[in-house]
Every structure is written in structure tokens, then in C-alpha cells.
Amino acid sequence: MHIAVVGATGAVGREVLRILEERDVTLLGMRPIASARSEGKSVPFRGEDVPVTVISERAFDGVDLVIWDTPDEVAVEWMPKVRDRVVNIDNSSAFRSFEDVPLVVPEVNPDAARGHKGLVANPNCTMMTLLMPLAPLHRAANARRVICSSYQSVSGAGVAGVDDLYEQLEKLLPEREAVRRGLVDLPPGRAFVHPIAFNVIPHVGGFDDAGTTSEERRVASEARKILASDTEIFATTVRVPTVVGHGISAWVEFERPIEADEARALLKAADGVTLEDDPKTNRYPTTLQSSGIDKAIVGRVRNDPANTNALGFFSACDNLRKGAALNAVQIAELLIDKNWL
Incomplete structure (x- = not known):
């Protein structure tokens, strides 16, 4: 070969x-x-x-x-x-x-x-972070609707994104008071239209006339194609000042009631997923923890008290590896x- x-x-x-x-x-x-x-x-x-x-x-x-x-x-x-x-x-x-x-x-x-x-x-790497936990849950209970937000590292924008973050951090670390007051005067970066150091930017990809980004459209369309489903997916994609590892916070409504314990059992048995879900002992996914790991790490699994068919979870995945x-x-x-x- x-x-x-x-x-x-x-x-x-x-x-x-x-x-x-x-x-x-x-x-x-x-x-x-x-x-x-x-x-x-x-x-x-x-x-x-x-x-x-x-x-x-x-x-x-x-x-x-x-x-x-x-x-x-x-x-x-x-x-x-x-x-x-x-x-x-x-x-x-x-x-x-x-x-x-x-x-x-x-x-x-x-x-x-x-x-x-x-x-x-x-x-897409962001879609992957959502899909790995969503797929086993969807197979068991048919996901009808997903609302999610991403926390995407700068390496998703390539070497230029990583360079922007480190260079801006070096310039702003001595400027604590200016950062606290939002008085940050930096030239435009190579990867992002706003400063990424000490900031989050709800803008990944280009905007369409409806105000949706290309990244948000990809998350929805690619997940539906892979799952072969018509699941409604509404995503907001956000760039955050981390180097590697994407996070997704998701709320999912299913066709039938699904308890958090059942969801945990499904996730624990799923290929490509590691369950890390014991908040009382501070065990839950972080994007730093996911760096260099081949599986998506999933936790914060909990039911929606207002909807017996819905639950939430947080997933973290190395965007350069599994993504x-x-x-x-x-x-x-x-x-x-x-x-x-």
C-alpha cells in the first residue's frame, strides 16, 4: 500500500x-x-x-x-x-x-x-465533537431536535490562529488594567477579525443573509447526512482562546423519554466515546483534557426538568486528531x- x-x-x-x-x-x-x-x-x-x-x-x-x-x-x-x-x-x-x-x-x-x-x-471537526455522543443516543431514542453551542480552539483556524493567540497574549499580559476595561488596541490578526486573547468570538466561517455562519450550517447538514436523519439542529459556533480541543454544549430532544442514567450507559458502551461524568468529584470533560486523545470525552449528562424527552451534555474532542x-x-x-x- x-x-x-x-x-x-x-x-x-x-x-x-x-x-x-x-x-x-x-x-x-x-x-x-x-x-x-x-x-x-x-x-x-x-x-x-x-x-x-x-x-x-x-x-x-x-x-x-x-x-x-x-x-x-x-x-x-x-x-x-x-x-x-x-x-x-x-x-x-x-x-x-x-x-x-x-x-x-x-x-x-x-x-x-x-x-x-x-x-x-x-x-467537520466541530460536527464531530457533537456527533460522537449524539449518534449512540440517536440510535436508541431518535433525536428530533438539537440546540448546541461550540467552544472552538484557535488551531481550528490553522497555524495563523495559534500564532494570533500567542502573540496577542504576549502583548496583553502586561496590560491588565486595559484588558479589564476593554481598552485593547491591537492590529487585526491573521486569522480573526477581533482580538482572540482574553476574548470569545461568536463567528466561525462566513455569514449568510440570515446571519448563520458556514460552520453552523456544516454542523447541521453533516450531522444529518451521517445519521441519515432529519433531526433539526440549531448551532452557534464560537471561537475561544484555547490552543487545541473543541467543546460542544448540547441540548437534545428525543422521540421518547430518556433518563440520564440510560444515556450514560449508552455513552459508556459507545465506540469512540469516553464517559467522564461525576461532577461531585469534579470529573467532567475539558478541552485541555481532550488534547492528544483519540476519543470524544462526554459528561455533564443531565435531564431537562421541563421536558422529559430532553437532556443536555458537554463533549470535548481533539479537533486535530479525531476532528x-x-x-x-x-x-x-x-x-x-x-x-x-
Whole structure:
């Protein structure tokens, strides 16, 4: 099996390489591919520094499977050129809504990958944080309506987002009084339109005419596609000043009454989920705790006293791992193991 990783020098691409090493995926070769900006660079993989190949049609010669982590426009440009030659797993949002492109989370809908047409889409990282606990609950009690808010780390905006946070923190740490009074005078960052240090920004993605962001639309549409349901989902996505790990606070109304204890039992038994739910001993999910973890951590499970069919929970998930790189590698493992290439 020869695998290529496009975007191998980026944050998620490097995470893909680390996970391929950690999970000891059997490979005959791994080819890191990136744009011309990375010409001459190399990436570490299994004890060696592997030279980066600049993207071109010839860069995919001899490759069986490609994991992509690129901007949408790059995926749109290159996917038609390679889709008939190799199997592709795409982390961009460019093709997720296409009817003939399966959107796959191996713990939730693995059979969707069967019969793919050369392309399998990897879902949105914020949606993943919601989906991992929602899916087992939905299977048991049919989720009718979800209202959720996200707490998204700056790494979701790439290296520029992380740099914005650290640079702004360094500038504002000595300015305690100015921060307390909101008298913060910073130049625009590279990733965010407002200062992210000591701040939360209810703006992830572009706004439509109704005031909904593209990220909020993705959370709803992708969850419905993966669950194959018509569940109503209303999301508010918020950027927070943490480095890695997304959080989701969710209220879910089901078709039937579901007690918190039943929900905990379902979550405890679910693949890809760790239940951390004992508030009396301060055990509950945090986004920092989720960093570097392969599973979503779920807790604060509780019933809505005003609605016997509803309950709430909090979920935290590493947006670079399960929210992106790990799920892509898991899809690759699924395709290889099932001989679905």
C-alpha cells in the first residue's frame, strides 16, 4: 500500500503522519505532497526525513490512496485530476454535501464508505465533537431536535490562529488594567477579525443573509447526512482562546423519554466515546483534557426538568486528531481492511 499525504507540512498533515506511525499502518511507501512553497522541505516519518514532493499530476504516480488536508479551492482544483487514478480521503469541505460522496465516521456509519467512487469525505471537526455522543443516543431514542453551542480552539483556524493567540497574549499580559476595561488596541490578526486573547468570538466561517455562519450550517447538514436523519439542529459556533480541543454544549430532544442514567450507559458502551461524568468529584470533560486523545470525552449528562424527552451534555474532542487527522486515517484503515479500495 502506497499512501500520499497532501498538505503534509500543515498542522493536520503532520498529525496524519504521526498517527500513521502510532497506529503502525502497514505501508510500502508514504509520499508527502505540498505546494511549491514547501519545495526543498522534508517531514519526519518513521525515523527518517522524507523529502516533500511538490504537487503535480505526476506526484500521484504509483500511489494507491491519498489523504488530503488542503483549502477547499485546492481540493476543487485537483480532485477531478486524480479521482479516477487513486482513492482519495478529503478533509476539506468542498465535496461533503455531494450526494455521490460518502461522509464517513467509522464508529458511526462505516458502511457508507462501501461503493465509493474514488472519494470519501472527512467531516467537520466541530460536527464531530457533537456527533460522537449524539449518534449512540440517536440510535436508541431518535433525536428530533438539537440546540448546541461550540467552544472552538484557535488551531481550528490553522497555524495563523495559534500564532494570533500567542502573540496577542504576549502583548496583553502586561496590560491588565486595559484588558479589564476593554481598552485593547491591537492590529487585526491573521486569522480573526477581533482580538482572540482574553476574548470569545461568536463567528466561525462566513455569514449568510440570515446571519448563520458556514460552520453552523456544516454542523447541521453533516450531522444529518451521517445519521441519515432529519433531526433539526440549531448551532452557534464560537471561537475561544484555547490552543487545541473543541467543546460542544448540547441540548437534545428525543422521540421518547430518556433518563440520564440510560444515556450514560449508552455513552459508556459507545465506540469512540469516553464517559467522564461525576461532577461531585469534579470529573467532567475539558478541552485541555481532550488534547492528544483519540476519543470524544462526554459528561455533564443531565435531564431537562421541563421536558422529559430532553437532556443536555458537554463533549470535548481533539479537533486535530479525531476532528481531522485520526478520522482520515481510520477511514483509510477501514478501506484497506474491508478491501474497499
